[in-house]
Amino acid sequence: MIAEIGHFALILALAVALVQASVPLIGAQRGNAAWMGLAGPAAVAQFLCVGIAFAALMHAYVTSDFSVLNVAQNSHSLKPMLYKVAGLWGNHEGSLLLWITILAVFGLALTAFGGNLPPGLKARALAVQAMIAVGFLLFILFTSNPFLRLDPPPMDGNGLNPMLQDPGLAFHPPFLYLGYVGFSMAFSFAIAALIEGRVDAAWARWVRPWTLAAWLFLTCGIALGSWWAYYTLGWGGWWYWDPVENASFMPWLAGTALLHSAVVVEKRDALKSWTILLAIVAFGFSLLGTFLVRSGVLTSVHAFATDPARGAFILLLLLAVLGGSFTLYAVRAPSLKLGGLFAPLSREGALLFNNVLMATGAGTVLLGTLYPLIADALNLGKVSVGAPFFNSVFLPLMAPMVVAMAIGPLLSWKRGDLAGVLGRLKFALAAAVAGAAAVWVAQGGSAGPWWAAAGMGLALWLLLGTLTELAERVRLFRLPLGQSLQRASHLPRSAWGMTLAHGGLALVIAGMTASSAWKSESVQNQKLGETVTVAGYAFTLTAVNAVKGPNYDAQQAVFQVSKDGRPFAEMRPEKRIFIMPPRPATDAAIRGTLLGDVYAVLGDQAGDGVWVTRLYFNPMVPWMWAGAALMVLGGLVSLSDRRHRIGAPARARAAAAAAAAKA
Amino acid sequence: MRRLLYLLPVLVLGVLALFFMKGLEMDPHEIPSVLLNTPAPAINLAALPGHDHGLTTDDLKGRVSVVDIFGSWCVSCAQEHPTLLAIKETGIVPIYGIDWRDDPVKGAEWLKKNGDPYERVGLDPAPGHASVDFGVTGAPESFIVDKGGIIRWKHIGPITPEVWETELLPKIRELQK
Numbered sequence: 001m002i003a004e005i006g007h008f009a010l011i012l013a014l015a016v017a018l019v020q021a022s023v024p025l026i027g028a029q030r031g032n033a034a035w036m037g038l039a040g041p042a043a044v045a046q047f048l049c050v051g052i053a054f055a056a057l058m059h060a061y062v063t064s065d066f067s068v069l070n071v072a073q074n075s076h077s078l079k080p081m082l083y084k085v086a087g088l089w090g091n092h093e094g095s096l097l098l099w100i101t102i103l104a105v106f107g108l109a110l111t112a113f114g115g116n117l118p119p120g121l122k123a124r125a126l127a128v129q130a131m132i133a134v135g136f137l138l139f140i141l142f143t144s145n146p147f148l149r150l151d152p153p154p155m156d157g158n159g160l161n162p163m164l165q166d167p168g169l170a171f172h173p174p175f176l177y178l179g180y181v182g183f184s185m186a187f188s189f190a191i192a193a194l195i196e197g198r199v200d201a202a203w204a205r206w207v208r209p210w211t212l213a214a215w216l217f218l219t220c221g222i223a224l225g226s227w228w229a230y231y232t233l234g235w236g237g238w239w240y241w242d243p244v245e246n247a248s249f250m251p252w253l254a255g256t257a258l259l260h261s262a263v264v265v266e267k268r269d270a271l272k273s274w275t276i277l278l279a280i281v282a283f284g285f286s287l288l289g290t291f292l293v294r295s296g297v298l299t300s301v302h303a304f305a306t307d308p309a310r311g312a313f314i315l316l317l318l319l320a321v322l323g324g325s326f327t328l329y330a331v332r333a334p335s336l337k338l339g340g341l342f343a344p345l346s347r348e349g350a351l352l353f354n355n356v357l358m359a360t361g362a363g364t365v366l367l368g369t370l371y372p373l374i375a376d377a378l379n380l381g382k383v384s385v386g387a388p389f390f391n392s393v394f395l396p397l398m399a400p401m402v403v404a405m406a407i408g409p410l411l412s413w414k415r416g417d418l419a420g421v422l423g424r425l426k427f428a429l430a431a432a433v434a435g436a437a438a439v440w441v442a443q444g445g446s447a448g449p450w451w452a453a454a455g456m457g458l459a460l461w462l463l464l465g466t467l468t469e470l471a472e473r474v475r476l477f478r479l480p481l482g483q484s485l486q487r488a489s490h491l492p493r494s495a496w497g498m499t500l501a502h503g504g505l506a507l508v509i510a511g512m513t514a515s516s517a518w519k520s521e522s523v524q525n526q527k528l529g530e531t532v533t534v535a536g537y538a539f540t541l542t543a544v545n546a547v548k549g550p551n552y553d554a555q556q557a558v559f560q561v562s563k564d565g566r567p568f569a570e571m572r573p574e575k576r577i578f579i580m581p582p583r584p585a586t587d588a589a590i591r592g593t594l595l596g597d598v599y600a601v602l603g604d605q606a607g608d609g610v611w612v613t614r615l616y617f618n619p620m621v622p623w624m625w626a627g628a629a630l631m632v633l634g635g636l637v638s639l640s641d642r643r644h645r646i647g648a649p650a651r652a653r654a655a656a657a658a659a660a661a662k663a
Numbered sequence: 664m665r666r667l668l669y670l671l672p673v674l675v676l677g678v679l680a681l682f683f684m685k686g687l688e689m690d691p692h693e694i695p696s697v698l699l700n701t702p703a704p705a706i707n708l709a710a711l712p713g714h715d716h717g718l719t720t721d722d723l724k725g726r727v728s729v730v731d732i733f734g735s736w737c738v739s740c741a742q743e744h745p746t747l748l749a750i751k752e753t754g755i756v757p758i759y760g761i762d763w764r765d766d767p768v769k770g771a772e773w774l775k776k777n778g779d780p781y782e783r784v785g786l787d788p789a790p791g792h793a794s795v796d797f798g799v800t801g802a803p804e805s806f807i808v809d810k811g812g813i814i815r816w817k818h819i820g821p822i823t824p825e826v827w828e829t830e831l832l833p834k835i836r837e838l839q840k
Contacts, residue, residue: 273669277672280672281672291683295683295686295687311687312687315680315683315684315687318683319676319680322676323673323676323677323680326672326673326676327673329669329672329673330666330669330670330672330673333669334665334666334669370679370682373682373683373686374682376686377682377685377686523736523738525741525776525777603738603741604738604741604742606741606742606744607745612738612741612742614738
C-alpha cells in the first residue's frame, strides 16, 4: 500500500510540476501577479508530493519490504541500518528519486528564502525549475519506476554491492547530487534572466549563494568519493580519470568558474553573457554526467545497470534542456547590455584569465572522456584515454591558473598594478623557488620526477600568496598586532572564505604532487613472521585470523609495524567475503601521519602460511583531505557572509551603489 | 560575426548529440579479438638473468603451446601461478612466459621464489610492445598457439583449475589432434 502511495505521489508531482512550469511563466509574461504568485505554493506542493514518494521508498528500505522489486534487488535483511538507508540511492531508480527530491528541496528553498526577489524573476526561475522536474519525473515514471512490486515476494533481498557498503560511499551520492542539482538554481536564474533580457549586479548577488552552496556540496561529494576509492579499492590511488569521476569533475570546474565570474558581475557589472553561459554549462555538465553514467555509452567502473531505452530518454532530456537554453542564449545574449570595461591587468582580467583556463580545462576533460566514444563512432578503433592524456594536457593548463590565483586577489578592480603586486609577492616568490629547489635536492635531483619540484613550488606559491593577501588586508606588521587582529575580525566572511578555499587548494596540490611523485609500494608473497620494509616502516606479518562481521566473513591480517626499531602501530587489513551477494572486498588498514599514510592491504593466500600483501607509504595524502575540508569550510564561511543573510538589496539601490562605485 | 560566436554552444551540442546517438547503438564493452586466427607476432625477446634462452617466434612453431603474459608486479599472476605449475607437471602442453613490463632482476627472482612453470621466458620490458602485438589488454592473459604458430584462443585473467579444465584443455586437445 505504502509503495502505491509513493507511486501515486510521483504522478501527482508531475501534474503539479506541469502547472508550475507553465502558469507562472505566462503570468510573468503578461504581468499577472496572481498567476506569478502560483509558483511559490506550487513549489511547496511539489516538495510535499516528492517528499511523500521519497519517504515511501525509504520506508520500504528500512522495513526490508522485499515485495518492492527495487528493495529486493538492492537490499538484504542482514544489512546494517545505515546501508539499508544508503541502499535507496545505491541503484539507478532510487538515485533518480533522490535527484528529484533534492530538486524539489531546492525549489522549496527558493520559495522560502526568495522573499526579496522581484516577482517576475522568482516566478520564471521557479517555472524553469519545474520544467527540469517535469523531464525527470517523466523519466522516472516511464523508464525507472522504483515502486514496482514483485509477486510473490522473495524471502530475502539480493544485497547491495559490498564495495558500496561503506560510510564514505553512503554519503557520497547525496552530496554529489546536492552539488549537481544545486547548479540547477544558477541555471534557472540564468534562463529567467535571458527571458527577461536583464542581467545586473543584483541578479548576480542572488545567484551567488546558490552557486556557492552547490559548489561546496559538490566539492564535498568529490572528496568523499575520492577518499572512498583511496581506502577501499586497495591500490592506494585516489583519482583514476574514470569517466564517472570526470563526470563529476567537469561541473565542478564549470561551477568554480561560474562562482568567480559571478563576482565580476556583482562587483563590476561585466562578463554578463559569459556568466550566463557558465551557469548553463555547469548544469549541462551535471546532466551530461547523469547521461554518461546511466546510458552505457562509456565503460566505467561505476556505471549503473544500463538500458538503451533509458539512455535514449535521458539523451532526449539533455538535448531538450541544453538545446533549448543554448538557442535562447544565442538569441538573447547578444542583446545583453555590455557592462563595465576593464584593463587586461586587473582583478576582472585575472578572474577572466582563470575562467578561460578553467573552461578550457573542463573542455579537455570532456574531450578525453568522450574520445573513446568519438573514435569508436568514427571507426577509428577502440581506444581508452587514461591518466597520461589528462596529466599531459590538463595539468599544464592548471599550472598558470595557480600562478594567477595568488596574483589576482591582490590586483585592484578595473586597472591593476602588476609591478606593485609582484613587489608585494616577492617573499612568496622567493620562498616558492627556494622550496622547489629544496624539494629537487631532497629527492636527489633527476632521481625523482621534475614535476614534483614544480608542483611543490606552485603549492607553496599559492599558499604564501594567499597568506600575503590576508596580511595585506589586515596590514600585518605595519600596524600593531592588536590592530591587525581587530581588522582581521572585521574582514567580510567572504574574504575569509576565499583565503580558506585558496589555501585549501594549496594543500590539495601539495598532497597530490607528493603522493604521485614519491609513493613507495611493495607487493609480495609474505610468510607469517616475515618482515617487509617500505619507506622505513617495517611490516611484520604476525597472524592472519578469520573474523566475522555482521554480513561478511573476513581474513584479518595482523601487522606489527615499527619505524626505526620503535613500534609504530598494529595494523589489521581485512579481506572480506560478503555473504549476500557473495563478493570479495578489501578493507585496507591505514595509519595517517603528518607526512603521509602507512597503508596495508591483505591479498589472497598464496600457500601454507603465505599471503600476498601489498604495503604502501603514500606521502602527504592526508594533506589532500585536509585541503578539501578547508575548501568546503571556506565555502561555508563565505556562504555565511552578512550580505547573503540580510538578503540582496533592491535593484534600484544596487544600481545606485554601482554607479557610486564607478564614480 | 559576434552573433555567430553566441551560436557556438548550440552547434557544439549538436555535434556531440550526433555522437551520443551513435554511441547508444554501440557496445563499448565489446573488445575486438582481431588477433585471433592470425599468426603470432614476430618476437625476439631477451632471456631473464640466469636463464639460458629468451623467446622467439620460432619457439612457438611445431607444437601446440600456451603463451602466458605475466609480471612480478602483477598480483593476479601470483594467483594463477600454482595452476601453471600443476599444468607443467602434467606435461600436456608447454607454457611459454612473457615477462611483461618488468624489471629483469625482479622477474627472475619472482620465478625463483614461486617456481618456474615456463618452458622458456622472454623479457618484454616497458613499454611492452611485443605483448601489445599479441593483443594484450592486461596481465595475466594467456594465448593458445597452434602447431603452425597461429593464435587460436585468448584467455583474459588468471587461469584457475576450472578455467583450465573447462576452457583451455578441451581447446588444446582439439588442436593437438
